[in-house]
Amino acid sequence: MIRGSFRRRTNFRGLTLAEVLVSLFLIGIFGLVAVGSLQMALRQWGSVAQKVNAAQNARFITSTIANELRQAIPWADPTRGYMSITPAVAPTGVLTPNANAPNSAQVVFTEPHPTTTGGAWDPMQSGWSSTSASNYRTITYRVQGLDVIRENRPGTAGTSTQEIIASAQQNGQVTLAFLWQSPSMVNITVTAREGQGSQSYTSSYQTACFIVGK
Numbered sequence: 001m002i003r004g005s006f007r008r009r010t011n012f013r014g015l016t017l018a019e020v021l022v023s024l025f026l027i028g029i030f031g032l033v034a035v036g037s038l039q040m041a042l043r044q045w046g047s048v049a050q051k052v053n054a055a056q057n058a059r060f061i062t063s064t065i066a067n068e069l070r071q072a073i074p075w076a077d078p079t080r081g082y083m084s085i086t087p088a089v090a091p092t093g094v095l096t097p098n099a100n101a102p103n104s105a106q107v108v109f110t111e112p113h114p115t116t117t118g119g120a121w122d123p124m125q126s127g128w129s130s131t132s133a134s135n136y137r138t139i140t141y142r143v144q145g146l147d148v149i150r151e152n153r154p155g156t157a158g159t160s161t162q163e164i165i166a167s168a169q170q171n172g173q174v175t176l177a178f179l180w181q182s183p184s185m186v187n188i189t190v191t192a193r194e195g196q197g198s199q200s201y202t203s204s205y206q207t208a209c210f211i212v213g214k
Contacts (some may be wrong), residue, residue, distance in 0.1 A: 050194035054203035092183035106142035
């Protein structure tokens with residue numbers, strides 16, 4: 001029996017130059033489409049994030065200021081209370097804005113200075129005097145650069161302290177606007193902008209604050 005040897009023959013054909021170029025062209029097209037879709041998704045995500053941040057910032061700042069402003073009480077002091085305002089105004093805890101200058105970019109008011117924070121406000125204490133400077137402190141809310149600042153100055157003219165309650169992003173902005181309506185009513189408007197140019201988003205939040213301690 002004669003055994004023959006068999007060789008398995010396989011024919012491999014390489015890609016032509018035209019096929020390689022077409023493949024590279026298609027890969028490039030698909031890549032461009034994918035990158036474009038990713039960039040669009042990132043822009044949309046950034047836009048949504050800016051809207052959310054601006055709205056939350058405006059709402060938080062407004063509520064923070066309003067919650068404390070409601071506690072304002074008149075301080076009958078000729079240099080630091082409502083009696084220092086000229087022309088004279090009705091007793092009020094809000095110094096700025098006031099009846100003479102109803103619009104302001106900051107709010108200044110007097111409120112009780114509790115004993116828990118170094119003050120002496122304790123009407124139940126024997127011998128307590130409502131005219132004592134240690135019973136009061138002056139609070140100011142204003143914008144400094146990108147930050148909303150709360151300044152606390154004791155009625156005894158001690159050293160004031162400052163704290164940042166909120167900040168805008170590097171390309172953003174926060175503005176405050178206060179409108180005096182009456183000795184017991186102030187309108188607060190906070191506008192927060194995130195982003196710059198066509199990619200920016202602005203949110204404005206407004207509330208009427210009733211001064212409980214008027």
